[in-house]
Amino acid sequence: MPKPYLANPAGCRKVLDRYGFSFRKKFGQNFLIREQVLEDIISTAGIGKDDFVLEIGPGIGTLTQYLAESAGRVCAVEIDRALLPILEDTLSDWDNVTVLNADILKTDIQEIADRENEGRPVKIVANLPYYITTPILMGLFEGGAPFSDLTVMVQKEVAERMVTGPGSKNYGALSLAVSYYTEPEISFLVGPECFMPRPKVDSAVVHMVRRDVPPVSVRDEKLLFDLIRASFNERRKTLQNGIANYAGFSFSKEEALRAIEACGFKPTVRGEALSLSEFGRLADELCLIRGQRNRQD
């Protein structure tokens, strides 16, 4: 049986030196070098031989080796071409891994699930490139990627934003999207010494299980997420102004106020005070107003 061998400073350094690889900051490259962290990610993700795992950003293959050991099949999507010959080498002991050289933000995950997993939902596991954490997560949620659960390493502050509710300074569009689509939990914290090179921030692993049905039901999901974006685009403005100024909407200030008052909120309310179900009610009011206006036109 092959054994993972990259999750320690010497193993990682040896491969980097053999290929003369230099880290690229622009790709958020901080590779894991602590065995315990890798083992904890695998047990948090609850991976078994029946699972198909999509890994975002395999790097030199450190986490990929562990995934290949425990999953049925693995598909790893890596943007940096310079890592391909390294991955070919470090993953050569496993025959259940495919590496795709692609940008995850432009990857059709439904197509991968259809082709490699008979259309069934996949598990997504990643030590994410921190510079695009939010676009990756929002893309997975709003793009309808077929996943059963997500296990991701993110910056600790981002993890806190992902699991928080109204009233906290960390509350925002990401918190709402995470709680609409999933049940999230911060599984454990990870210090900078567990990576090469060391990042300047602390990290956390977040496990998110996809909900069977969202916790609120709305007439128009896209309108709900546009409303959430409109509210947090201009944090210091009132919700009324946020709605009226949002480029993706065509609501006047009067229409925004009418919807806000119909929900029983104060005219000066801000998005950061509203829960997901309150956003849902407001989205439905705006949907009604838009429908009435369209019928009159």
Ligand code: SAM
């Ligand atoms: N999984 C490895 C580990 O844990 O040691 C590497 C994780 S490193 C934090 C992030 C990885 O994501 C890097 O290999 C980087 O090149 C890759 N990456 C960055 N942007 C990407 C993108 N848009 N699509 C796919 N991979 C990306």
